[in-house]
Amino acid sequence: MAVPAIELRNITKVFLGKVVANKNVNLTVNYGEILSILGENGSGKTTLMNMIAGIYYPDEGQIFINGEEALIVSPKDAFKYRIGMIHQHFKLVDVFTATENIILGLKDEERYDTKKAAVQVKAIADQYGFELDPDKKIYEMSVSEKQTVEIIKVLYRGADILILDEPTAVLTPQETEKLFAVLRRMREDGKAIIIITHKLHEVLELSDRVSVLRKGEYIGTVETKDATEASLTEMMVGKKVELNIERPDPKDPEERLIVAHLSVKNREGLTVLKDVSFTAMSGEILGIAGIAGSGQRELLETIAGLQPIEYGGVQYITPESGKIEYLRDKTPMEIRELGVRLSFVPEDRLGMGLVGNMDITDNMMLRSYRRGRTMFLERKAPQSLAERIIEQLQVTPSGTSTPVRRLSGGNVQKVLVGREIAAAPTVLMAAYPVRGLDINSSYMIYDLLNAQKKNGVAVIFVGEDLDVLTALCDRIMVIGQGSITGIVDGRTASKEEIGLLMTKGGHVS
Amino acid sequence: MITFLQRAVIMGIPLLFGATGETITEKSGHLNLGIPGILYVGAISGVIGAFFYENSVGAANIVPILAILIPLLCSILGSLLMGLIYSFFTVSLRANQNVTGLALTTFGVGIGNFFGGSLIRLSGADVPSINLTATSNCFKSKLPFVDSMGWFGELFLSYSFLAYLGIIIAVVTAVIMRRTRVGLHLRAVGENPATADAAGIPVEKYKYFSTCIGSVIAGLGGLYYIMDYAYGVWSNNGFGDRGWLAIALVIFTVWKTDLGILGAFLFGGLLIIHNYIPNLGVADQELIKALPYVVTIIVLVIVSARKRRENQPPQSLGLSYFREER
Numbered sequence: 140m141a142v143p144a145i146e147l148r149n150i151t152k153v154f155l156g157k158v159v160a161n162k163n164v165n166l167t168v169n170y171g172e173i174l175s176i177l178g179e180n181g182s183g184k185t186t187l188m189n190m191i192a193g194i195y196y197p198d199e200g201q202i203f204i205n206g207e208e209a210l211i212v213s214p215k216d217a218f219k220y221r222i223g224m225i226h227q228h229f230k231l232v233d234v235f236t237a238t239e240n241i242i243l244g245l246k247d248e249e250r251y252d253t254k255k256a257a258v259q260v261k262a263i264a265d266q267y268g269f270e271l272d273p274d275k276k277i278y279e280m281s282v283s284e285k286q287t288v289e290i291i292k293v294l295y296r297g298a299d300i301l302i303l304d305e306p307t308a309v310l311t312p313q314e315t316e317k318l319f320a321v322l323r324r325m326r327e328d329g330k331a332i333i334i335i336t337h338k339l340h341e342v343l344e345l346s347d348r349v350s351v352l353r354k355g356e357y358i359g360t361v362e363t364k365d366a367t368e369a370s371l372t373e374m375m376v377g378k379k380v381e382l383n384i385e386r387p388d389p390k391d392p393e394e395r396l397i398v399a400h401l402s403v404k405n406r407e408g409l410t411v412l413k414d415v416s417f418t419a420m421s422g423e424i425l426g427i428a429g430i431a432g433s434g435q436r437e438l439l440e441t442i443a444g445l446q447p448i449e450y451g452g453v454q455y456i457t458p459e460s461g462k463i464e465y466l467r468d469k470t471p472m473e474i475r476e477l478g479v480r481l482s483f484v485p486e487d488r489l490g491m492g493l494v495g496n497m498d499i500t501d502n503m504m505l506r507s508y509r510r511g512r513t514m515f516l517e518r519k520a521p522q523s524l525a526e527r528i529i530e531q532l533q534v535t536p537s538g539t540s541t542p543v544r545r546l547s548g549g550n551v552q553k554v555l556v557g558r559e560i561a562a563a564p565t566v567l568m569a570a571y572p573v574r575g576l577d578i579n580s581s582y583m584i585y586d587l588l589n590a591q592k593k594n595g596v597a598v599i600f601v602g603e604d605l606d607v608l609t610a611l612c613d614r615i616m617v618i619g620q621g622s623i624t625g626i627v628d629g630r631t632a633s634k635e636e637i638g639l640l641m642t643k644g645g646h647v648s
Numbered sequence: 649m650i651t652f653l654q655r656a657v658i659m660g661i662p663l664l665f666g667a668t669g670e671t672i673t674e675k676s677g678h679l680n681l682g683i684p685g686i687l688y689v690g691a692i693s694g695v696i697g698a699f700f701y702e703n704s705v706g707a708a709n710i711v712p713i714l715a716i717l718i719p720l721l722c723s724i725l726g727s728l729l730m731g732l733i734y735s736f737f738t739v740s741l742r743a744n745q746n747v748t749g750l751a752l753t754t755f756g757v758g759i760g761n762f763f764g765g766s767l768i769r770l771s772g773a774d775v776p777s778i779n780l781t782a783t784s785n786c787f788k789s790k791l792p793f794v795d796s797m798g799w800f801g802e803l804f805l806s807y808s809f810l811a812y813l814g815i816i817i818a819v820v821t822a823v824i825m826r827r828t829r830v831g832l833h834l835r836a837v838g839e840n841p842a843t844a845d846a847a848g849i850p851v852e853k854y855k856y857f858s859t860c861i862g863s864v865i866a867g868l869g870g871l872y873y874i875m876d877y878a879y880g881v882w883s884n885n886g887f888g889d890r891g892w893l894a895i896a897l898v899i900f901t902v903w904k905t906d907l908g909i910l911g912a913f914l915f916g917g918l919l920i921i922h923n924y925i926p927n928l929g930v931a932d933q934e935l936i937k938a939l940p941y942v943v944t945i946i947v948l949v950i951v952s953a954r955k956r957r958e959n960q961p962p963q964s965l966g967l968s969y970f971r972e973e974r
Contacts, residue, residue: 194846215848230843232836234957242829243836244847251829278957 142206143167144300144331145191150200152186160186164200164357166350170299173322173332175342175363177375178352179603184335185227187352188302192224193217223293224302229285233278237271241292263294267321283314290321300331307341308432319345337430339368339642353377368639376605376634384585384610386630387593392420395458395597396442396566400451403441411437413622414451419566419597421458424588426612426629427601428637434621435601436486439568443483444471455479458565458595482564484556486571486601492555495544499525499534502543503558528557532583549580556587567591570601585611605634619643650799652917652924654806658877660916661811662687665869666894667901667908668818673862674898675825676855677838677964678738681749683866684891685756686730690867691874692760693726694719695882698783699767707782715786719871727867730756731860739855742968753891761884777883784880810872815909817865822906834858838962841969851969869894896944902951902959915940
């Protein structure tokens, strides 16, 4: 058998001495084949590939290129071994042309001549069937054109081993087809190609072999022809882990928030939510599962009045009186003035939720500063709220005057959730509230959410860990590429079922 | 008219030096608000060199080539040091660029006035200024046949070598930026350092070099001002707001140093035009002196409204770059 292009042996990477991103990963890629790396969010796919591309350096283990041990400590070293990585976030200079971006960073081996380089770029593009105008500026390009520039950039440098990090995440189905055609042509040309993805149908359609990672661990490699969507999902999500999270039964649930046929476009004009309809009930936790970037963030922000609605609407049903309020086209302030008690724990805690340089008391005031009667700020109530949160949620360090930025992730989250809960909401939306938190803090957040549920609050919980979602939520709504692919019962649903739903979903364009 | 144009050019040259230096620095993504201070330091360093040389051999016996080289070298060293301080703070320590720049301006003005004051005491002069006419004459020496060429000579050939150097530097910079790999890399560093880094460009090195070279060029503006414009007379706080005007000029010329040549002369002209308009009151004079700032604001408005990406400031201007930050 031929020498593999890349062989990884027992690669381990630990961040900050505690977060294990990769643990004992072994895999091989051969020339003339396409290998898929499959895994959920946070399973360490990108970290692993970054180690081959020289962005990170492995803590343990060896990398062999063409059968010889390789030391890759910088992207330059990776070029030397003819490895090129196409990152998920393009690394391009907007005001440069395609050609200028492609030759960026190359040494002065010959005279600097953009015209000659443009001809070479065009030749590479034609060889593999790309469409590209070498003199077009990046800021005038579509996402797929930018991706083309990235791919040609590594080819121009003579890469024989290509790594693509979720290349189809930003493409329309037609563009994806074109890209796959190009990748197949490269495979015939003898290049080794690694593609990171979590879309099962793409894996089955394109690749020769699949390696699966789960929570940083290497699960195994299978031949694509022997794999099915079900078998891959099982490898990806694994056996169910029993979590001891309390799940009280909903008490007198009634409709609280009705989202109907919601469609939303982002700033670039791409549809990020398509015909989303669901109802959140009081006294229940509605989980939202989905691959990162499937529209979860946009959904919550739209409900909170932070994103304009293209089509559809959001209705809020006032408890007791049953009065219906329409939230479409209202700002967060207008929504609050209607008496809608909506609390939002955003994903980006220190960006959208809290102000890092302000202390806990001041952060409490961000939600209540309008209540003052005089021209001076009223600090007493927020101060005592801050003290109450610190005491009840065991925030450390315990001073109310500590800048929030200096707290650990878990404590920041406690402050944020505490503040949002103190507003006595009837709808509580939390996006990834336990991300980056240790076990104890996570359980405290679960308890807080459950306490709200018992108080009759409609809780919407966006999560990424399927074990947590299936243990905590009453119902789980699965979102795939901007549309709802299913709503399942949290008590009976299996992880495989949810995992399969996550990878489905009509493609938005 | 010829005199006005000639004076406008002389007035504009220090601004040209300052703006070229600042453009080079900004292209690497660093907004150096220390330019006014660097002009002072560049000038006073040259003055110190010239002062001690003149005093050691006596004003009558100076060798022209040394009288030029010594202040020139001192000036370069002085502004290089300022550039190094700025880049150490903003590149290595990733300090806030605005704060560092403003501190350098205060610092540079202070240094200039401190040493200026000390030299004035050393020279024991009655007036609060240092007179380096002999050195200045060396700096101002021009081509011998100029006087015989009428208005043409006066307008195009009557300037000292530093003025031509300034124009050459501006042109060469423009060519390097547009036509060479170094220019491409430098622009990439200023636009998107993460991309440049991933492409294997030594980002910190580029930032250091461009900041220091930019400082040295700006410092030459200070030297030119003293030795040529001011006839070798240093007086404290003599620069006025020329440093800020140089930074305004960078915006005015949308980060293009070749445009900077014309822009500098225009600014120079606007600065002195009040002397050539008869019957102007003091208030009107001051209003006219503010014109360069007004046109800068107008240009800024037009450029922003047109949204041409090529005319925008470097994208990561003012931002520190740290590879491991995600």
